[in-house]
Amino acid sequence: MRNLRSFPRHRARCGATLIDMLAGLFVLGLVSTMMLGLTSATSRTTDRRNTENNLGIQARTAMDEVLREVRSGDEIIAGIDIGANKFKTTDDQITIHAPGFDPASTRVLLPGVFDLVNLEHDSANRTLVQTTVVGVGSKRPVRKDFVLAKNVEDVVFTYYVRDRFEGTGTATFVLNARPSDTSAVKAYVNGAPATVTYIPSSPTGTVSISPAPPSGVDVQCVYTVSHNQSGGAWLGMVSRVDVTLTFSDMAGLATRTVTLTGSGRVRNWPD
Numbered sequence: 001m002r003n004l005r006s007f008p009r010h011r012a013r014c015g016a017t018l019i020d021m022l023a024g025l026f027v028l029g030l031v032s033t034m035m036l037g038l039t040s041a042t043s044r045t046t047d048r049r050n051t052e053n054n055l056g057i058q059a060r061t062a063m064d065e066v067l068r069e070v071r072s073g074d075e076i077i078a079g080i081d082i083g084a085n086k087f088k089t090t091d092d093q094i095t096i097h098a099p100g101f102d103p104a105s106t107r108v109l110l111p112g113v114f115d116l117v118n119l120e121h122d123s124a125n126r127t128l129v130q131t132t133v134v135g136v137g138s139k140r141p142v143r144k145d146f147v148l149a150k151n152v153e154d155v156v157f158t159y160y161v162r163d164r165f166e167g168t169g170t171a172t173f174v175l176n177a178r179p180s181d182t183s184a185v186k187a188y189v190n191g192a193p194a195t196v197t198y199i200p201s202s203p204t205g206t207v208s209i210s211p212a213p214p215s216g217v218d219v220q221c222v223y224t225v226s227h228n229q230s231g232g233a234w235l236g237m238v239s240r241v242d243v244t245l246t247f248s249d250m251a252g253l254a255t256r257t258v259t260l261t262g263s264g265r266v267r268n269w270p271d
Contacts, residue, residue, distance in 0.1 A: 055151065055247040055258040062128055062149035063245055063262045069117050069130075070241045070264030073098040076159065078232025082116065082133050089227050089235055092121040092155045098267075100138030115140045119148070121155035128152045128245070153257065154246040162239040163221045167213035175204045177234035179223035188220045189213045196221070240265050 073096035079088035080095065087095040100113030113135035122129050127150050132143040161177050167189070179185050179198065187196035187209050194213070199206040213219050225234045241264050248257045 052256050052258060055249055055256060056260075058149050058151060059245050059247050059258050059260040062152070063243065063260050065130075065148055066119055066128075066243050066245075067262050067264040069096055069098070069119065070094075070243070071267060072096070073117065074267045076235045076238045076241070076266065077116070078227065078235045080116065085116075085118070085131060085133060087116060087118045087131075089157075089159075089232060091157060091227070092123075094119050094157050094241065098140075100135040100140065102137060102139045104139075110135070110137055113138050121152060126150065126152050128155060149245075149247070151247045151249045152245065153248040154244070156244040158242040158244075159225050159227070159235060159238045160240040160242070161223055161225050161234065161237045165219040165221075167215055167217040167219050169212060169215045171208050171210060171212035172199070172206050173209065173219065173221065174202055174206050175221060175223070177223075177225050177237050178204045178229060180226040180229060181224050185221060185223040188218075188222070190217050238266060 075097040076089055077087065077095040077097050079086075081087070089095050096117040096119075098115045098117055100110040100115050101108050102110055115132060115134045115138050117140075118131045120129055120131075121127075128148045130143050130146045130148050132140060132146075134140045134142055161175075161179075163173070163176050165173050182198045182200070182205065185196055185198050185207060187194045187207060189209065195210045197208045197210070199208060207221055209219065225238065227235060242261065243264070244259065244261045246257060246259045248255055
């Protein structure tokens with residue numbers, strides 16, 4: 001009888017079992033999923049930043065153009081019709097009366113020549129458009145529904161009047177227009193803020209400044225007016241226009257929004 005001990009031992013098994021392969025595939029799938037998620041998140045972040053950067057560039061470019069037109073004007077027009085053009089000033093539209101100009105002229109600004117510049121938010125197409133009617137000899141570019149910017153979600157124009165007085169030793173001053181927000185009237189005495197109270201005692205209203213400004217000092221009252229007041233008659237007194245532009249666009253599945261504000265002083269109204 002052969003000795004059982006003389007049989008060769010079974011060799012150790014080589015290779016991987018089905019369980020090993022499944023475990024490896026599971027780990028590989030898990031790592032791949034994590035990598036894809038990280039790549040997707042990075043891509044979304046990049047898209048969001050690119051969208052915000054593009055919106056920021058559009059907003060700054062449009063704001064520069066709007067403020068340039070405001071600063072070139074000498075008056076805000078409530079409304080005027082010129083041929084097929086029906087211009088008006090509202091919360092999201094502004095019509096600017098501006099002197100005509102010719103860079104080749106000795107005086108640059110042309111006496112007796114005027115241009116009209118209308119800036120309007122087209123909410124249906126989400127654009128900011130400009131239409132310009134120029135006077136004879138003016139070199140301002142003629143534009144008709146020219147698109148200044150796209151992806152424009154909202155445009156808001158705020159109109160400020162600045163009344164200037166000389167102190168007489170009394171505390172009360174009659175305003176030249178009626179404030180659209182009587183609680184936001186501000187007063188300055190020789191450039192320093194002063195305490196002011198609005199009194200609706202006249203068609204435009206009166207302010208009381210405390211303490212009463214002495215004789216000879218510079219007194220200024222600043223307040224907002226609306227295009228809805230007195231048929232827009234007080235828009236001709238506007239000395240400053242604040243502008244708020246809101247842009248929005250899709251970045252993947254999310255909407256990105258950029259809001260920019262600026263302020264422009266009308267040419268004929270000194271600070």
